[in-house]
Amino acid sequence: MTGIELGGGPITVGRASPEHAPDVELGPDPQRWVGRLHCTLDFADGMWSVTDNASVNGTLLRHGDVTERLQGRKRLQHGDTLLILGDMTAGGEPLYWELTFLDPHTTQPAPFGPPTPVRHTGPALRYDWVAARAYRVENGVETPITGLRPQGHQLLRYMAGRSTGGASVACDHQALITALWGPREEWAPHRSYTRSDLAGVVRAVRRCIEVDPSRPSILETVTGIGYRLNVSGPAT
Known part of the structure; x- marks a missing residue:
């Protein structure tokens, strides 16, 4: 376990890359699950807050017995834990940083309202x-799945x-x-990734999530643009 004393901020958390070194480096990260500028801690008006910087894999915030995806800027309280995906086992089990x-000062808990579920009439994920x-x-x-x-x-x-x-x-x-x-x-x-590589990943995903992968209704093709995912409620 490593401790880092926070100064006046901002404090960046992420993955080191050429010509970039975050204040808190999470590594090794050969699969690049961690973003280069994954999230940022800021100090203002006597309190610390954290913001996810639109990272690909997101940041989770655990407060007491509740763990939720970090959206927008959130105030940090003593004992709060940030969870950042660092790896995943071959069986799909997430491994988090x-x-x-830790804040010695007494703070008031910030309210977190539950997301309102949104349902679709057709198949969704x-x-x-x-x-x-x-x-x-x-x-x-x-x-x-x-x-x-x-x-x-x-x-x-x-x-x-998204x-x-x-x-x-x-x-x-x-x-x-x-x-x-x-x-x-x-x-x-000498390595490049193309739409063909992407299509291979999409085909593998469709085999898992679609009832009929040859006629996808959840992960659909948007001709000439990319792909559309039909989502059931906000990602939790």
């Missing part, structure tokens, strides 16, 4: 960010995380390629 905030589990939702019935590989989780986490209020979300090819393999400047020499 845990950063616990619900992604549980905390447990890294996906569920097919149809006619109000949830069916756990099995067999997803780590890149499949990466794809679904990225797309579900849904607003549980609405369907479309992402273009280049955004998805970057989400899966990182920015071009971080690719290995």
